[in-house]
Amino acid sequence: MRSPRCKAGPQGATAPARWPWHRRAATKQLGRCALLLTAHLFATPAAAQLGGSLTLSSQTRLRGQPISDHRPVAELEMVHDGDEGFYLGAAAALVATRDEGLKPLSFRPYAGFAKHLSDAATIDVGIVHNRYSGYSAINGGGSYTEAYVGIAGRHVSGRLYLSPAYFLRDAPTLYMELNGHLGLARNWTLVGHAGRLTFLKDRPDSYAGDATDWRLGLRRRLGRVDLDVAWTGQDGQHGAEGALVIALAFAL
Template structure:
C-alpha cells in the first residue's frame, strides 16, 4: 500500500510509499491483483497482473508478499491490534515495514535527505474494495521531526479487455503546529507491467492551491528475483498567491531502479530526480534535488 500508497509507498504511501513497501496482493475470483512498488506515489499501489481463480474458504492467515518502498512508500508507526475468526480467503490483510535512506515523495525529499521509517497495512476484499493506512517519519522543517499518516480507500476491477481500473481517495495528515492535512482523489488503469494514475487535491499539503498530478509506473522482470523499476510523474499547481514567492507551475519527477525480491524481504535501489525544488511542498530547501534512495522492506 506506495505506497504504502501513499499512495506506501520512492513514492509514496500518501506510495506509499508507501508507502515504500513492495508487497503483492493476489485478489482472487476474477479480481485484479495490486502490487505495491517503491516507485508509486501513494500507499495504495498500482494495479498489476491477471486475475487468479480460487474457490476455497480457509481461516484468515497472513499472505506473504514482497515488500518494496513506495514506495510506495510510509511514516512513523502506530500499534495495530486485529481480531479475526474465520473469513473468506479472497479477502486479504497485508502490511509492510520499511527503512529508507531518503523519503522521496513525487521527487521531493520529505525527510530533509535523511533516513525515514515507514509502516503500511492494507485490506483487499473479494468484491474489489480495498483500504488501508500508511505512516512515515518526516522532517519538513529542520531540525523538527514530524509524522505523516495517510488513510486510503478505493475500488478496483478488471475489464473484458484485460485492463484493470480503479478509483479511490486518500487523506494525508502531518503532525506539527501548522496543518498540512489534505484530501486527494485518484483514478487509475493498469496492464500487467505498466500502470498509470491521475490525482486531484483541492488543498495540497494545506496550501491555498489545488493540484493535479499524473504518474506512469513500470516494472520489468530481469531475473527470477530481480526487477527493473521506472517511474515518471508531472505535477501542475494552480497557485495564484500574489504576495509570496510563486512555486513553479509545472514540476516533473522521475526515477529508475532495481529491486531484489525475496519471500518476505526486498532491497531496492532507485535514482530519483526532479526538475525543480521551487515547489508547493512545505519543506526547507534540501541539499540535493536528485539522488539515490536505498529501501529495505519486509512484508507481513
C-alpha cells in the same frame, strides 16, 4: 500506497515553503489519526484479507523532493482487502531525526475500489489523505487530500490524482504518474516512475510551482524481502538535487 490489486506509485507532492501549524499540535493529531485507523484495520473479520509491509529507507522523497531531511525512515503499511473489490489501508512513518531520535513523520489513510477489466488490466479508483508532521520538511506540518483513478497492466500502470486544496485552501492541483517494471533476470527487476504536478489555478507565492519528478532503479527479490536502489529527482522551480535512495521492504 498500495491496493490489493493495483500497486500505486509514490505519494506526496511538491511541498509549500511554510505551513501555519505548530509542530506539537500537528504531531498529536497525526498520532490520533494513526491509532484510530490502525484499530479499525485490526478489528476486521477473520475472513477478510489483511496484508501489509514494513519498509526501511535511507530517506523519503515526496515526488522527487526530500521530505525527511535526508534522514532514514521506517514505514508500516496495512491493507484490508474487502469483498467485491473494496479496500481500506493506512501507512504510518517514523523518521530518525538528527537530535530527537525517532519521531512521527507521516500518516496516510486511503480507501478505494479495484476491478479487473481483464486478465491483464485492473482499474482503480479511490481517495487518499496525506498528513505530515512538523518533523517533515514541511514547516509546521501540513496535509492534503486527493481523489485518484488509475489503470494497471502487467508491466505499466498510470494514475491521475486531483486535490481541491493542496496544502492550502483554494490551491487545486492535478498530478499524473506513470510507473513501470521490467524483469531483467531471475529476482532482478528494472523499475521506473515519472510524474507531473500541475497547479490548476495561480499558485501561492510560497509554492514551488509545476514540476516533473522521476525515479529509476533496480529491485532485487530476496525471499519475502525486496531491496530497491533507485535514483530520484525533480525539475521544479525549487527542484531538489537527485539522490540515490535505498529501501528494504518486508512483506507481512
